[in-house]
Amino acid sequence: MRHQYYEQLDRIIDDLVRVTDRVRRSVGEATSALLDTDVPTAERVISAGGDIETAVDEIEERALVLLATQQPVATDLRQLVATLRMVADLQRMSALAVHVAKIARRRAPEAAVPSPVRPLIGDMARVGDAMIASASRIVAGRDLDAAAELELEDDRMDRLRRDLFRVLLDSDWEHGVDTAIDLALLGRYYERIGDHAVSMGRRVVFLVTGEMPVG
Amino acid sequence: MRHQYYEQLDRIIDDLVRVTDRVRRSVGEATSALLDTDVPTAERVISAGGDIETAVDEIEERALVLLATQQPVATDLRQLVATLRMVADLQRMSALAVHVAKIARRRAPEAAVPSPVRPLIGDMARVGDAMIASASRIVAGRDLDAAAELELEDDRMDRLRRDLFRVLLDSDWEHGVDTAIDLALLGRYYERIGDHAVSMGRRVVFLVTGEMPVG
Numbered sequence: 004m005r006h007q008y009y010e011q012l013d014r015i016i017d018d019l020v021r022v023t024d025r026v027r028r029s030v031g032e033a034t035s036a037l038l039d040t041d042v043p044t045a046e047r048v049i050s051a052g053g054d055i056e057t058a059v060d061e062i063e064e065r066a067l068v069l070l071a072t073q074q075p076v077a078t079d080l081r082q083l084v085a086t087l088r089m090v091a092d093l094q095r096m097s098a099l100a101v102h103v104a105k106i107a108r109r110r111a112p113e114a115a116v117p118s119p120v121r122p123l124i125g126d127m128a129r130v131g132d133a134m135i136a137s138a139s140r141i142v143a144g145r146d147l148d149a150a151a152e153l154e155l156e157d158d159r160m161d162r163l164r165r166d167l168f169r170v171l172l173d174s175d176w177e178h179g180v181d182t183a184i185d186l187a188l189l190g191r192y193y194e195r196i197g198d199h200a201v202s203m204g205r206r207v208v209f210l211v212t213g214e215m216p217v218g
Numbered sequence: 219m220r221h222q223y224y225e226q227l228d229r230i231i232d233d234l235v236r237v238t239d240r241v242r243r244s245v246g247e248a249t250s251a252l253l254d255t256d257v258p259t260a261e262r263v264i265s266a267g268g269d270i271e272t273a274v275d276e277i278e279e280r281a282l283v284l285l286a287t288q289q290p291v292a293t294d295l296r297q298l299v300a301t302l303r304m305v306a307d308l309q310r311m312s313a314l315a316v317h318v319a320k321i322a323r324r325r326a327p328e329a330a331v332p333s334p335v336r337p338l339i340g341d342m343a344r345v346g347d348a349m350i351a352s353a354s355r356i357v358a359g360r361d362l363d364a365a366a367e368l369e370l371e372d373d374r375m376d377r378l379r380r381d382l383f384r385v386l387l388d389s390d391w392e393h394g395v396d397t398a399i400d401l402a403l404l405g406r407y408y409e410r411i412g413d414h415a416v417s418m419g420r421r422v423v424f425l426v427t428g429e430m431p432v433g
Binding site: 067070071074076077080081084087088091168171172176180181183184187188191 | 282285286289291292295296299302303306383386387391395396398399402403406
């Protein structure tokens with residue numbers, strides 16, 4: 004019975020890692036759609052949002068069935084509850100990738116990101132990507148070194164968001180209010196994607212150490 | 219044993235309703251701070267964020283203990299898992315109220331919301347308030363009429379967000395890029411507060427009917 008429990012839990016965690024990697028790809032594609040003004044890629048991210056939601060719902064359902072049938076206690080219980088929380092993080096990250104793709108699609112054929120801020124948005128996307136990769140590694144292997152890295156990447160993301168806002172608020176800004184608003188929202192979306200990666204990482208750290216890292 | 223279980227579950231739900239009402243007050247105060255450029259009130263919302271987090275953590279902990287010790291199955295299990303998900307919604311709503319308060323504090327003594335958009339922001343805040351009130355009623359009494367209302371309020375919130383963006387993007391906009399960005403973020407924050415209220419409502423509807431309403 005216990006053996007079967009761990010087997011099923013392992014499969015749920017494998018799927019969680021797989022969906023995390025799938026979400027990471029969505030965020031990457033959304034960024035390409037944004038920076039290359041690539042509408043077909045934007046459409047692909049938007050429609051993949053539904054598939055990811057289905058995959059995530061399935062993981063949630065299986066975690067609930069496992070909870071109900073095997074009635075784990077202590078750490079095993081916390082592990083399953085953490086899984087349910089991470090499922091919610093993945094749902095939100097996928098929705099945020101869809102938001103990014105929708106801005107790319109709405110602004111096309113115009114570029115949503117004017118040249119002066121392309122490096123900044125590129126950096127935010129890269130840090131976000133690294134953060135999801137770290138979260139995936141942590142969930143897969145309880146790699147606590149990646150957790151420390153994730154906190155550093157989170158600081159980097161915050162700095163990039165502040166840099167972006169400084170550019171938008173500069174009196175030299177000449178790309179209009181509409182572009183500034185889209186960029187402010189894009190900055191917020193990437194920051195939130197990173198926040199959810201941090202939240203996933205912290206859930207695992209908490210499971211392993213019993214201590215929630217101070218954010 | 220079962221009797222004790224329901225007693226504890228009822229207490230958890232009472233506390234969930236109490237924290238929902240506390241979050242509702244925070245959102246209301248954040249709006250006052252914003253519209254009246256009232257820094258002390260903004261500070262109060264920001265520091266209340268920590269108290270709400272503590273209250274929410276306590277509910278989560280008690281739900282976990284109940285899960286572990288009473289090992290509910292079927293509907294009882296789903297109820298507890300829904301509670302854990304609602305706890306996450308409340309955390310986010312409280313964080314969003316703090317974001318609103320921080321914009322009010324940062325812009326003071328200048329008003330963050332210029333006169334032409336005050337009615338719109340006021341309406342968003344009012345709809346958001348009604349949505350949290352509906353969520354609270356649904357959680358407290360499984361009032362499914364309030365759930366239908368919540369979906370209508372959600373549509374209203376979406377329309378208000380679109381109206382707000384139309385004003386910000388109008389070529390007559392004369393309040394600068396910085397104000398437009400803050401307002402775009404404020405619009406997003408109120409919209410997300412509403413989304414979390416909808417998500418709480420839907421969790422209860424799902425418990426009662428077994429069907430997730432189509433969003």
